[in-house]
Amino acid sequence: MNAFLQRFSFRKYAGLLLLLLISQVAHATHIVGGELDLQYKSGGSYQLTLTLYFDAINGSPGALDNDLTATIFEKGTNRRMQDIVLPLTNNTFVAYTNPACTSPSLSTRQLIYSRAIDLPAASYSNGTGYYVAVERCCRNNGISNIVAPGDAGQTFYLEFPAVSRRGQPFIDSTPRIFPPLSDYACRGELFYYNFGGQDIDGDSLVYELVTPLNGHSTAAPTNSKPLALPAPYGNITWNAGLSATNQIPGTPTLSIGRQTGRLEVRPSQLGLFVFGIRCSEYRKGEKIGEVRRDFQLKVLNCPQNQAPSLTVRTTGRTRAYREGVDTLRLTTSNRCATLRFTDLDPASRLSLSLHPVNFTGALPELSLAQGTVRTQGAPDTLVSQLCFPACLDTKGKVYLLDVIVADDGCSLPKRDTVQVAFTSQPDPNAAPSLVSTAGPTFPLHVRPGATITFDLTATDPENDPLTLEMTGRGFAPTSLGAQLVQGISNNQLRGRFTWRAPCPTASKSLYEFEFTAAASPCNTKQTASVVVPIQIDYQNVGPTLTSSQPLALTGEAPVVVRRPLGGTYEVTLEGLDADADQLTLTAAGKDFDLAAAGMSFEPHNGAGRATGVFRWQASCDAVTALGALEVTFQLQEATCLPKPQIRTVRFEVTNTDTASFLPPNxxxxxxxxxxxxxxxxxxxxxxxxxxxxxxxxxxxxxxxxxxxxxxxxxxxxxxxxxxxxxxxxxxxxxxxxxxxxxxxx
CATH class of the missing domain: 2.60.40 (Immunoglobulin-like)
Structure with a gap:
């Protein structure tokens, strides 16, 4: 082979190798699924979050993004509103429901991308609403229910309403749907999972299965993390025979509770299956938004696991409780049922739980909530007492209670449930009793300043806890110094009442004290009361005030006393009281000091009698400095309702008569x-x-x-x-x- 051909062959081989490597990187992202979330904070501020689930076993670490870009579009026009770069804020593993069932072939990371954003009302008030999208490639190569999974992208999608309607803020947070799933399903076994979400605004949520979105992203290296394009977004392609309503082959196939979000399937094939769920939120019957989630479920061959069994038996019955036929009638003598639960599998750890079906409130108590059967030294059957509260009152209605036994089998526990129907009335309970040592003749009589004391004793036939309370009819006892000291003795609540009688008021001399003993069995208050009237006996004869010179009575014009310069005036006053109350005589100048006006007063006070001598010497100094001189004399008695005696005098200094002045003319x-x-x-x-x-x-x-x-x-x-x-x-x-x-x- 010549050099040219050699160089050509090498370059061709290198190019093919590079394409293969690029293809492997693109196919090694292994995104499991995810969803978007938009939560209201305050004003126009929201928190936008993308939760991405990543295959921690087969995924390429290089495919973990430090950030992803979300885009907001206007629904009616598909207008791009803003692109938002979401930084990676958290990277954790998704836990298994039962850690003991962990599979080495299945591990999922949860990646959180989140950022605070502003959605001003001026920009986000279109009535058609808005949607958010993130596009990303690629899915797991090993997915069994879609065509060419390694080349399939994902579009994470949510819809939200306008933030303002008719000029007023319209506050909404998208529902936070179902916890993440890391469990696997076993072929031929029922798999279930609670995907029910929560909505902070109290909107109604509806769940349904949907075909996952593929979107516009592809496996091309330059398109693995594209900027989202507007809707519509293409769907993934199901394998033959599968659809949105038949996403995972099984009997039954995959389904989700429309109102509950409970996911169920009994898979019939092994493999890795992608599925899509949509959660729509409704307010006052109007759909205002939705959230979609893509996820995967792996189906494995699992060791056979037998379901546990549970029987319920009541006292005096030879046969077990029959669900749908029998109703427990709970009475005072029989408020417990016996639970027997077991499992055919060896070393099976069982647990009991209770779930109220049509009622809320306190649940029965279990004497044994969990245990192990069929191991060395362990029984074949566990026994627990199910005892209902004595105060439980179904008010004639039939309550339903699910009694559930679950094993620790994989991938999820198997259960046996017995739904128990029952009625219950609280145990009969008599009212408490209250007696006092006051009386027997009422009202009690007491003079002001004297102390009155008596005891009270409260008892309850069933020895229920008691309280003892003191009140006054039209007054507060403690404000008048009344005391009630309590203590418990021999299952009795005792109280000692002590009161030093005060002076009666002009409007009240009879005081009615009410004492109440209360017991509250089963949160139903039962009382017994005793009223003790106390009359304060008091009479008073007012004192008398006499004088050696005429003085004006209360309310009359003052007596006028005139003296020339240097002249003197003296008067002696005497006060007497038939009740021998302490008497006090005083003299006071109106807006002046007696001594400054040349006046003096010498009283002698005592019980039943008081005297005083008043003197005045007329002078110009007082007239010039003080003007009119008016003196008030008062006799005061120390008693409850005093009747003071008051006299007044006006003093004047006389001048020379000028009427006879006749000057020469x-x-x-x-x-x-x-x-x-x-x-x-x-x-x-x-x-x-x-x-x-x-x-x-x-x-x-x-x-x-x-x-x-x-x-x-x-x-x-x-x-x-x-x-x-x-x-x-x-x-x-x-x-x-x-x-x-x-x-x-």
Missing amino acids: VFTPNNDGKNDFFTMPALPPDFCDSRFAVIRIFTRWGNEVYRTTDRTFSWDGGQLPSGAYLYLIEYTNKKRFKGLVTIAR
Whole structure:
């Protein structure tokens, strides 16, 4: 072979090898399945997540992406809204339901790609809604139920509604569907799995089988992680005889509960089978979104596993309970049933569980919940007591309870279920009793300040726990100092009541205390009550107040006492009380201190009698500084409903009478020694704050001709001609005197 042919053959071989390697890389991604999730956070913020399931046994580590791109499209127009790069945030293994059943040929990784995104209402309010898509290649080569699985891509898809409707926020999170699956199925055995999801908004969920989406991605190296294109997305191609309603061959074939999400199949062929599920959410009867999941189920040959068996037997019955025929009638003497459960397989570990079918609340108790049969030293049959609560009340209805025994077989436990129908009434229960040592004659009588005490005893025929409570009719006992101290003695609840009777109020002197003993068997309160009325006996005769001088009674105008400057006033007061209550006499000035006004009061207080002497000496200082002087005398008794005695007096300092003041009205300044000057020796004298200030003399035309501040003035008329002149005299308290004086020359 010449050199040219050799070079040609080498290049051809190298090219074929490169294509083979590229094909192997493309076919070695081994994506098991996955789903998208969109959760509302706040405002316009959401969390977008892609969960990807990856074959950890056969998958190529180089096919694990550090990020994937999701695209949001508008449904009505397929308009691309935004591309979102989702970083890888978590990489874990999916656990088996029963770790003991782990298969070395099956291991799945869960890859989480997630990012917070904004969906502003201004951009996402189209009524047709939106969808999110991620396209990725490729599927497992070993898938048994589709054509050319190694070249088949996957499209992860969800739909969500507009975030705003009619100008108002429309909040929705997509349903979080079914936990991931790592279990395998056994050929010829029933496989079941609860794929039921949850919706945080409380929307209704509907499940159905769908054909998985292939999309636009291919096995080409440059197209293994493409940017998603808009819908429609192509489906995978089923093998002959298979379809969306017959995805895994079996009897029965694969099915899912439309409302429950329970997946079931009894596979008839070995292999690796892909299947697709759609979960749609409805609000008020309107579909608002959906989530799809692609996944795989591997079918293996498994060791034969016999199902366990369970029988139920009630006390006094020779035959076992017959499901659908018998109904347990639970009574006081018989609230338990005997469960016998076993398994034909050696070393089988069994467990019991209970599932209420048509009721909620407390479940019966099992004396034995699990155990092993048919091993050395272990029994062939396990026995457990199923005992129903004594308080269980079905209110005449028939309750259904699934009693389930499960083994630890692979791939999933086999079970036997007996559905028990039963009715139940709570055990009869009598009300408690309550007695007191108060009485027997009511009401009880007590004087203010005295202490009253009595005991209460509460008992219950069935020894149910008791509480003892004290209340008042129209009042709070503890606010009045009443106490109830409790303690338990010989299955009795005892209480001691103690109360120091307070003063009665003007509106209340009878107090009714109510004591209640309560038991709450089966959450049904039963009570017994005792009412103890207590009358506070109290009478009061008000004190009397007398005085040596007349004083005004309460509500009357004050008595007025007048004294000239330097004059004195004295009065003696005496208070008497027929009840011998402590009496207190006081005297108080209205807005002034007694001593500052020249007043004094000396009381002598005591039980049943109080006296006091009041004195006052009239002075200008008090009148000038304090103005009107009003004094209140009060006699107060120390008792529950006091009747105080009050007297008032107004004190005034009298002034000189000015009515007789007659100033001269003519003088003759002719130097004859007779009436030559205008003088006023009889001017009213200065008094307290009323003092002479000035005299002014005016002509008939208002011209001032004379002024002086000397109260002993003497005016000779100057050179003024004869005639009448006006004079004006002013005092410091603005008192005025005016008149005419005539100069006669």
